[in-house]
Amino acid sequence: MVSREEIEHVAKLMRIEIDDPTIYERVDKMMGYFDILDSAGVESEEISVREIPIANLREDKYIPFDEKLIEKLNHYKGTYVRAPKMI
Amino acid sequence: MNIKISALQFTREVKSGNISVEDFIAKTMEQIHNVDDKLHAFLSLNEKAVDQAREIDKKIKSGGKIGQCLGMPISIKDNICIKDTKTTCASKMLENFIAPYDATVITKLKQQDAIFVGKVNLDEFAMGLSTEFSAYGPSKNPWNTDYVPGGSSGGSAVSVSAFECVASLGSDTGGSVRNPASFCSTVGYKPTYGLISRYGLISYANSIEQIGPLTRTVEDAAFMLNLITGVDPNDNTTVDNKNEDYLKDIDSGIQGKKIGIIKEMIGDGIDPSVLSATKNAISKLEGLGAICEEISLDMVKYSVAAYYAITATEAGSNLARYDNLRYGYDFPVEGYEFNSYIEKARKKLGPEVIRRMILGGFVPSAGHAGKYFLKALKVKSKLTRQINDAFKKFDLLISPTVPILPFKIGEKINDPAALFLIDINTVTANLTGKPAISIPYAISNGLPIGIQLIANSMDDKLLLQAAYALEKTVKLPEVPI
Numbered sequence: 001m002v003s004r005e006e007i008e009h010v011a012k013l014m015r016i017e018i019d020d021p022t023i024y025e026r027v028d029k030m031m032g033y034f035d036i037l038d039s040a041g042v043e044s045e046e047i048s049v050r051e052i053p054i055a056n057l058r059e060d061k062y063i064p065f066d067e068k069l070i071e072k073l074n075h076y077k078g079t080y081v082r083a084p085k086m087i
Numbered sequence: 088m089n090i091k092i093s094a095l096q097f098t099r100e101v102k103s104g105n106i107s108v109e110d111f112i113a114k115t116m117e118q119i120h121n122v123d124d125k126l127h128a129f130l131s132l133n134e135k136a137v138d139q140a141r142e143i144d145k146k147i148k149s150g151g152k153i154g155q156c157l158g159m160p161i162s163i164k165d166n167i168c169i170k171d172t173k174t175t176c177a178s179k180m181l182e183n184f185i186a187p188y189d190a191t192v193i194t195k196l197k198q199q200d201a202i203f204v205g206k207v208n209l210d211e212f213a214m215g216l217s218t219e220f221s222a223y224g225p226s227k228n229p230w231n232t233d234y235v236p237g238g239s240s241g242g243s244a245v246s247v248s249a250f251e252c253v254a255s256l257g258s259d260t261g262g263s264v265r266n267p268a269s270f271c272s273t274v275g276y277k278p279t280y281g282l283i284s285r286y287g288l289i290s291y292a293n294s295i296e297q298i299g300p301l302t303r304t305v306e307d308a309a310f311m312l313n314l315i316t317g318v319d320p321n322d323n324t325t326v327d328n329k330n331e332d333y334l335k336d337i338d339s340g341i342q343g344k345k346i347g348i349i350k351e352m353i354g355d356g357i358d359p360s361v362l363s364a365t366k367n368a369i370s371k372l373e374g375l376g377a378i379c380e381e382i383s384l385d386m387v388k389y390s391v392a393a394y395y396a397i398t399a400t401e402a403g404s405n406l407a408r409y410d411n412l413r414y415g416y417d418f419p420v421e422g423y424e425f426n427s428y429i430e431k432a433r434k435k436l437g438p439e440v441i442r443r444m445i446l447g448g449f450v451p452s453a454g455h456a457g458k459y460f461l462k463a464l465k466v467k468s469k470l471t472r473q474i475n476d477a478f479k480k481f482d483l484l485i486s487p488t489v490p491i492l493p494f495k496i497g498e499k500i501n502d503p504a505a506l507f508l509i510d511i512n513t514v515t516a517n518l519t520g521k522p523a524i525s526i527p528y529a530i531s532n533g534l535p536i537g538i539q540l541i542a543n544s545m546d547d548k549l550l551l552q553a554a555y556a557l558e559k560t561v562k563l564p565e566v567p568i
Contacts, residue, residue, distance in 0.1 A: 002449065010448040014403065015410075017430040020438055026503055027445055033504050034396055034450070034459050040389040042465035050294075050324070058320040065187075072187050073413055075420050083412050084420040084428040 094307040108158030112140035128245035132205040154199030165206040177221035190287020207242025237267030244271035260296040262513025265525035269488035269537025272527040280520030281326035284319035292398040309333035342376035351387035352486035360531035386470035394514040396463035403447020478543040488525040488537035
C-alpha cells in the first residue's frame with residue numbers, strides 16, 4: 001500500500017505536478033502488483049551484471065559536428081542553454 | 088501494380104525491370120492516403136519519397152552502384168531518429184523535435200538505398216502495448232478497426248499489414264515488436280541483445296530494449312537483419328556477429344531439433360483459440376521432424392513484475408532529460424522559477440508516462456529498492472539462469488506470442504494489471520537478452536494469432552530457420568482492408 005503523501009513526495013522530487021486524481025489509485029495498484037516479487041524466493045540469488053571491458057569502449061575524442069547543435073535547442077543565448085531562474 | 092509483395096519480391100521485381108521504384112513508391116503513398124485515415128499508422132510522411140524513388144531509378148538505369156534495398160519503402164517507428172525529420176515518440180513533449188542525426192540503423196538503411204515513407208505511431212515513449220497511449224490517438228487493427236493493433240510498435244505492424252510499406256522498424260522492450268506483429272499478422276523479430284545498435288533509438292529502458300524489424304515474411308526479417316546488424320562504436324553494447332548471413336540456408340529445416348514448450352506460457356488465462364493454435368503449431372513442428380517436450384521456467388510467473396520494476400526505474404532516469412530546456416516544445420522560460428517551470432513543462436507528458444515516471448521514482452528509492460528493484464534484478468538473474476539451463480537441453484522454445492486475441496480499443500485501458508499480464512509471454516526474451524520471433528499462424532473470429540519461438544543468444548540464424556519452416560506450413564487469408 002502506497003500512501004497519497006508518498007506519491008506526492010516522489011512526484012515532487014521528480015518535478016511532476018499531479019493533476020490527475022486517478023493516479024493515486026493506479027500507482028498503488030501497480031505497486032501492489034509488484035508485491036508478487038516477495039514470493040519469488042530469490043533472496044539468495046546473485047545479481048548478474050553485464051561487463052564491458054574498457055578496451056571495448058570507443059576512444060574518447062572530440063568529433064566535430066557539422067552544424068551548430070545549440071541552434072537546435074528551444075532556449076539558448078550565445079553558447080549557453082537558457083534556463084529559468086533558480087532562486 | 089501489385090504492392091502486396093514481400094521485401095525480397097520487391098527487390099527481385101526491381102532488379103528484373105518489371106517495376107520501377109517510382110511507380111511502386113507512388114502506389115505505396117497512394118495506399119497510405121487511401122487507408123491511413125481509417126488506420127492511423129502514420130504520424131508523418133516523407134513528402135520527398137517519390138522524388139527519391141526517381142533518383143534511384145536513374146541510378147539503376149545508369150548502371151550506378153545501388154544498395155540492396157533498391158528503393159524499398161520502409162516505415163520507421165517514431166522513436167528512431169532520422170536526421171532533419173520530426174521524431175515525436177508519439178508525445179506532445181517532442182511534437183516539434185527535429186532529430187539532428189541519424190540512428191545507426193537509419194544510416195545503414197540509407198547506405199542500402201531504402202526509402203523511408205514515413206514515421207509511424209507508437210504508445211508514447213513506447214510505454215504501452217496497444218498504441219492507445221499515443222498522444223496523437225490510437226492506431227487501428229487492419230483486421231478489425233474496432234480492435235487495437237498491439238504495441239508499442241503498433242504503427243509499424245499496421246503499416247506492414249495494410250500494405251503501406253513492405254517492411255518497418257520497431258523497438259521491442261517487453262514485446263513491443265512481437266505483440267503488434269501477432270495482433271496484425273506480420274512477422275516481428277526481437278534480436279539477441281546487442282545484435283542491432285540502439286544508437287539513435289530514443290531511450291526507454293536501455294538494458295533490455297532492441298530495435299527489430301516487422302515484415303511480411305520470415306525471409307524478409309532475415310534480409311533486414313543482414314542490413315542492420317553489427318558492431319557500432321556508438322553503442323558499446325553491440326556484439327560482433329561476424330557478418331552472419333541470416334538468409335543463407337534459411338530453408339535448412341528443423342529435423343531433429345529439440346523444442347521446449349514453456350508450460351507457464353500456456354497456462355491460466357490463455358484464450359482457448361490461442362491454445363488450440365499453439366498445439367497445432369507444435370504438431371506441425373513435430374511433423375517436420377522436431378522433438379517437442381514441455382519445460383517449466385517457474386520464474387516466468389514473476390517476469391512481468393520484474394520487467395515493469397526494471398523498466399520503470401530506467402524510464403524514470405531516461406525521461407528526466409525532458410525538462411523542455413534542451414528538448415521540447417515552445418514554452419518560454421521567462422517568469423518561472425526553475426522547478427515550477429519543469430513541472431509545468433512536463434504537463435505535456437501523457438498519463439501513462441507520468442505513472443511510469445512516478446513508479447520509476449518509487450521502485451529504486453530508499454526504503455523500496457530492496458523490496459522491488461533488487462528483487463526484480465534477482466528474478467532477472469534467476470530467469471536467465473533457468474533459460475540458459477533450458478538451452479542445454481533444447482535448441483528452441485515455443486509459446487503463443489500473446490496469450491489472448493487482440494482486444495477492443497478502450498476495453499483494457501483502465502486496468503493496468505490486466506494490461507501487464509498481456510506481456511507474460513514476451514518479456515522473458517527481453518529480460519534474458521534472447522532472440523525471439525512472432526510468426527503469423529492462425530486467424531480466429533477474424534483476429535490474428537502469432538506463435539513465438541525463442542532461441543539462445545546469438546542463435547538468431549537457427550531461430551529464423553525454424554520460423555521459416557513453421558511459416559511454410561500455414562496459408563493465411565489476406566487482410567480485409
